Amino acid sequence: MSASDAPRLASRLVCGGCGASPAAEDPYPFGCPNAGVGDVDHVLTRVLDATRVDFPSGDPTDRNPFTRYRRLFHSYHRAAGRGIGDGEFVDLVAHLDEHVAAVDGRGFAATPFGRNDALSDRIGFSASGGVWIKDDTANVAGSHKGRHLMGLLLHLEVAERIGLADRGSRPDLAIASCGNAALAAAVVARAGDRRLRVFVPADADPGITGRLGDLDAVVVVCPRPADVPGDPTYARLRRAVADGAIPFTCQGSANGLSIEGGETMAYEMVSDLATAGVTLDHLVVQVGGGALATACIDAFAEAVDLGALRRSPCVHTAQTMGAHPLERAFHRVASRLPAAPRSSDIDQAVHTAATHRSAYMWPWETPPVSIATGILDDETYDWRAVVGGMLTTGGRPVVVSEERLAEAHQLAQTAGFRVDPTGTAGLAGLLDLLADGIVGADHRVAVLFTGVQR
Numbered sequence: 245m246s247a248s249d250a251p252r253l254a255s256r257l258v259c260g261g262c263g264a265s266p267a268a269e270d271p272y273p274f275g276c277p278n279a280g281v282g283d284v285d286h287v288l289t290r291v292l293d294a295t296r297v298d299f300p301s302g303d304p305t306d307r308n309p310f311t312r313y314r315r316l317f318h319s320y321h322r323a324a325g326r327g328i329g330d331g332e333f334v335d336l337v338a339h340l341d342e343h344v345a346a347v348d349g350r351g352f353a354a355t356p357f358g359r360n361d362a363l364s365d366r367i368g369f370s371a372s373g374g375v376w377i378k379d380d381t382a383n384v385a386g387s388h389k390g391r392h393l394m395g396l397l398l399h400l401e402v403a404e405r406i407g408l409a410d411r412g413s414r415p416d417l418a419i420a421s422c423g424n425a426a427l428a429a430a431v432v433a434r435a436g437d438r439r440l441r442v443f444v445p446a447d448a449d450p451g452i453t454g455r456l457g458d459l460d461a462v463v464v465v466c467p468r469p470a471d472v473p474g475d476p477t478y479a480r481l482r483r484a485v486a487d488g489a490i491p492f493t494c495q496g497s498a499n500g501l502s503i504e505g506g507e508t509m510a511y512e513m514v515s516d517l518a519t520a521g522v523t524l525d526h527l528v529v530q531v532g533g534g535a536l537a538t539a540c541i542d543a544f545a546e547a548v549d550l551g552a553l554r555r556s557p558c559v560h561t562a563q564t565m566g567a568h569p570l571e572r573a574f575h576r577v578a579s580r581l582p583a584a585p586r587s588s589d590i591d592q593a594v595h596t597a598a599t600h601r602s603a604y605m606w607p608w609e610t611p612p613v614s615i616a617t618g619i620l621d622d623e624t625y626d627w628r629a630v631v632g633g634m635l636t637t638g639g640r641p642v643v644v645s646e647e648r649l650a651e652a653h654q655l656a657q658t659a660g661f662r663v664d665p666t667g668t669a670g671l672a673g674l675l676d677l678l679a680d681g682i683v684g685a686d687h688r689v690a691v692l693f694t695g696v697q698r
Contacts, residue, residue: 287500420466523688527559
């Protein structure tokens, strides 16, 4: 079937920086075809046709998010456009999930979300308000990262099933990470019988690198040059991708389709909120590379477009004092706006930033240090979508101190959560927002616990 004969899909891929789309026959449509051209933030975004897609009410007993929300995935619509039926796609998800469970001891399932009375009372919320915790620490590989990567594995498998990729000559997968993303990638790659290269910093945790080796990943240590800014592991990832590796990563800037797998976390929140008849006022998300925040922003916006929610919550982000490139970019974009900006003003300011990337986003000048090690990215790779989402919903970035990070981590542990300091950084941001009067005691606020304490 030629590209001109292919049916119009209910989803499409568009670069948020230049508007280009990958070719219909591209087996791996993970990056903008104009990537590297100009000072433009070339990042692909999956766009749904709201007239042809419904938010799944679904079977509440279906605990696998990749079957329950399948009709929102580009991989599903790409498969359907080439004659793969709904039942075959469900079987594909079940088959891959069985292999994930064989590797990790568990497959993908919806994780808990609800008001935590102990934390709400301790922090000082009223009975009508409270903090709602989405606890993803019991997910595959102990964090939300596996969601992003399972979504990518589905795309790879669909490309082979529809004849665009050859199962016998699979390219290597590659990722830059030394923590939860690397572990999740290794689990999902092994479940998919694919070779993975992991680029890690020189100070990577030996326990994590050992586990990566156990999962048959190829670990490549990348020392940080004294005179070169930016993350050396990400630089090596880019070189590997240029040489033919597939970016099996949670950075949307490297692989735009990594976002939609992560959206399943927010889709679950939307479903639970609808069941409870509750509306959120705020959502606070910890940010390193920005993929999680992008996934939440996109998912809530889609839920509104599809009629599943009345409005999105105000989305705020939390970064550490050790590195906060997103906060820096946000204020540069916000400075271009009038006092009471309209949607069109925000869109124009964000577009201007996306087409002059180096004036808004660049590597943090000093090596970042924090107890929240998982959000110490030198750059916020998915910054444009996150800045736009905060401005559109009325949110703001928060830069939290090490003392606040430690306080939030202790609060979560006291409440019985087995979560690491990175995973509680959003709670630290909430504490600052409460102290500043941005969040009130009668507001409903969601926080994501995303990394298990190892």
